Amino acid sequence: MANNSLVVAGLTRQFGAVTALDDFNLDVAKGELVALLGPSGCGKTTALRIIAGLEKSNSGQVQLNGKNITNDPAHVRNMGMVFQAYSLFPHLNVTENVAFGLKMRKISKSVREKKINAILELVGLDHHHKRFAHQLSGGQQQRVALARALVIEPEVLLLDEPLSALDAQVRTNLREEIRRLQLELGTTTLFVTHDQEEAMAISDRVGVMNKGKLEQIDTPDTLYNKPATEFVGTFVGTMNHLHTKLSDGKINLFGQSLDAMKSGNESGNVIALIRPEAITVKTDGEANATVVTRSFLGASSRVTCRTLDGTLVEALMTSAATGDLHPGSQVQLQVLSKEVLVANV
Amino acid sequence: MKNLGSKLVLIITGIFIFFPLYAATEFSMRNGAEHTHGLTAYRWIFEQSGFFENLAITARITVLAVILNLLIMVPTVTWLHLSGQRYKRLVEILTILPLIIPVVALATGAQLALPSILQNTVYELSFMYVVVAMPYTYRALDIGLSGHPLATLTNAARNLGASWVRVLTNVIVPTIRPSILAALFLMVALSLGEFTLAQLLHWSTFPVWVTNTSQQNIIGATALAVGSLFFAWILLFGFTFFGGKKSNTVQEEA
Numbered sequence: 001m002a003n004n005s006l007v008v009a010g011l012t013r014q015f016g017a018v019t020a021l022d023d024f025n026l027d028v029a030k031g032e033l034v035a036l037l038g039p040s041g042c043g044k045t046t047a048l049r050i051i052a053g054l055e056k057s058n059s060g061q062v063q064l065n066g067k068n069i070t071n072d073p074a075h076v077r078n079m080g081m082v083f084q085a086y087s088l089f090p091h092l093n094v095t096e097n098v099a100f101g102l103k104m105r106k107i108s109k110s111v112r113e114k115k116i117n118a119i120l121e122l123v124g125l126d127h128h129h130k131r132f133a134h135q136l137s138g139g140q141q142q143r144v145a146l147a148r149a150l151v152i153e154p155e156v157l158l159l160d161e162p163l164s165a166l167d168a169q170v171r172t173n174l175r176e177e178i179r180r181l182q183l184e185l186g187t188t189t190l191f192v193t194h195d196q197e198e199a200m201a202i203s204d205r206v207g208v209m210n211k212g213k214l215e216q217i218d219t220p221d222t223l224y225n226k227p228a229t230e231f232v233g234t235f236v237g238t239m240n241h242l243h244t245k246l247s248d249g250k251i252n253l254f255g256q257s258l259d260a261m262k263s264g265n266e267s268g269n270v271i272a273l274i275r276p277e278a279i280t281v282k283t284d285g286e287a288n289a290t291v292v293t294r295s296f297l298g299a300s301s302r303v304t305c306r307t308l309d310g311t312l313v314e315a316l317m318t319s320a321a322t323g324d325l326h327p328g329s330q331v332q333l334q335v336l337s338k339e340v341l342v343a344n345v
Numbered sequence: 346m347k348n349l350g351s352k353l354v355l356i357i358t359g360i361f362i363f364f365p366l367y368a369a370t371e372f373s374m375r376n377g378a379e380h381t382h383g384l385t386a387y388r389w390i391f392e393q394s395g396f397f398e399n400l401a402i403t404a405r406i407t408v409l410a411v412i413l414n415l416l417i418m419v420p421t422v423t424w425l426h427l428s429g430q431r432y433k434r435l436v437e438i439l440t441i442l443p444l445i446i447p448v449v450a451l452a453t454g455a456q457l458a459l460p461s462i463l464q465n466t467v468y469e470l471s472f473m474y475v476v477v478a479m480p481y482t483y484r485a486l487d488i489g490l491s492g493h494p495l496a497t498l499t500n501a502a503r504n505l506g507a508s509w510v511r512v513l514t515n516v517i518v519p520t521i522r523p524s525i526l527a528a529l530f531l532m533v534a535l536s537l538g539e540f541t542l543a544q545l546l547h548w549s550t551f552p553v554w555v556t557n558t559s560q561q562n563i564i565g566a567t568a569l570a571v572g573s574l575f576f577a578w579i580l581l582f583g584f585t586f587f588g589g590k591k592s593n594t595v596q597e598e599a
């Protein structure tokens with residue numbers, strides 16, 4: 001693909017007996033924001049560090065705009081990076097921190113000043129030029145770090161869980177801002193996070209990683225609605241795990257016959273994976289479950305039911321539709337989707 | 346009541362520290378039997394032969410020791426923090442050795458280990474002083490580096506286009522500047538006051554000269570002691586002032 005800015009092929013990294021990355025492949029198009037999502041220890045940060053040149057891979061290749069940069073040292077790669085830990089140079093103020101990369105590139109003072117003023121205004125810190133890291137809040141420090149990474153006009157912006165040290169409110173604001181800046185500047189961005197909401201909210205595509213491998217990479221919608229594997233389905237959003245039997249490509253749930261969507265070679269006893277919003281709870285019809293709890297969440301409500309065989313099933317419905325459901329109510333469960341993902345037990 | 350108690354502690358501590366100083370200063374300013382005060386004893390110091398020569402020798406030894414110390418210790422301790430963690434315990438034990446090994450053993454043993462070209466110059470003392478100061482300078486730098494997320498700062502600097510040399514000169518050194526100054530001061534203080542090694546190896550340095558000279562004149566000896574102390578204080582204040590100032594300059598790639 002000609003417009004691919006960053007291409008990673010067959011990356012493998014081992015730490016002793018542990019395989020942190022196992023044949024990892026990734027293509028990021030120019031101007032695209034791709035998130036790498038996964039539990040801790042899945043290799044996402046290792047992948048990012050290898051791309052940045054801060055870590056060596058055992059095998060595989062990193063290409064930037066068609067050029068093999070696998071063996072280039074970190075300081076010549078022209079990639080901006082924002083780290084999880086606060087990383088501002090403590091002996092330099094905001095302006096000097098942002099100026100660091102420009103000075104390393106021997107940019108003249110006048111150009112430097114112009115660029116620094118522009119980027120600090122862009123990240124909303126135009127009144128804090130002379131402050132030091134210890135005089136800034138966590139959110140402000142990460143904004144400066146972002147400005148410092150962006151001011152060098154990097155080929156790729158690498159974000160290594162930059163929001164995880166911040167509190168919820170700041171985190172939500174800053175992630176929207178990262179997306180706004182990224183779209184405005186058109187910077188190709190790779191964003192590592194373990195927070196699925198964060199990844200889904202701002203990314204063009206999300207890659208879900210598990211045990212050093214990329215399980216699936218797709219748009220947030222596809223990932224959510226058509227997870228390719230059980231891991232992806234379970235890691236992204238909530239899933240009901242229901243035991244059933246697979247025969248002739250069909251499964252039977254709550255008396256309904258449904259099409260099974262296989263992720264591998266499933267047969268016989270399988271687990272059906274169903275999103276809570278794909279299940280509805282009805283008070284009419286033949287009862288096949290009992291309501292255990294109903295949690296009011298505002299526009300929607302979460303209803304937990306126990307089926308006749310004792311399995312707990314979670315349904316997410318509009319609150320208006322759950323008004324007459326109470327613990328103990330006899331109800332009928334129904335699956336709304338026609339196709340259901342199944343996995344081996 | 347509490348206030349009074351803390352004031353009392355301050356006053357007693359103050360007397361404990363400053364009274365001997367006052368007494369020594371007063372004594373060093375006596376003009377013999379005349380019961381008057383003046384700077385006779387201090388003038389006497391400068392009149393003794395060898396004052397400036399020995400001071401100059403010690404100054405040169407000190408400068409070399411400081412340079413050697415920083416060149417060896419700053420990169421070493423930085424490396425230990427960045428990627429040599431597993432050797433940290435070993436190095437910690439090694440840096441304690443100069444406190445355990447008697448100076449006499451060090452004097453003869455270390456001298457034999459030095460290249461012969463250095464064995465015949467007074468500058469061999471600089472090398473030994475670096476070793477003797479290691480327990481202190483290592484710890485000063487270690488504490489300074491522990492207080493900062495060094496790996497992250499280094500990664501950030503590398504990522505922004507800094508070579509390893511630039512990382513050291515533009516990020517690590519300015520970040521741990523106070524610790525470097527502390528190590529530097531410890532090195533200077535040790536070099537200016539070290540007597541045993543110099544005496545054992547038959548070199549005439551300022552502390553050796555002070556010991557020999559002070560045996561001739563008790564008031565002069567006190568004046569020397571007081572003078573040395575104030576000189577050390579001036580140095581300490583100088584370093585503190587120098588270290589307190591923030592470095593505003595990130596050098597541009599030349």
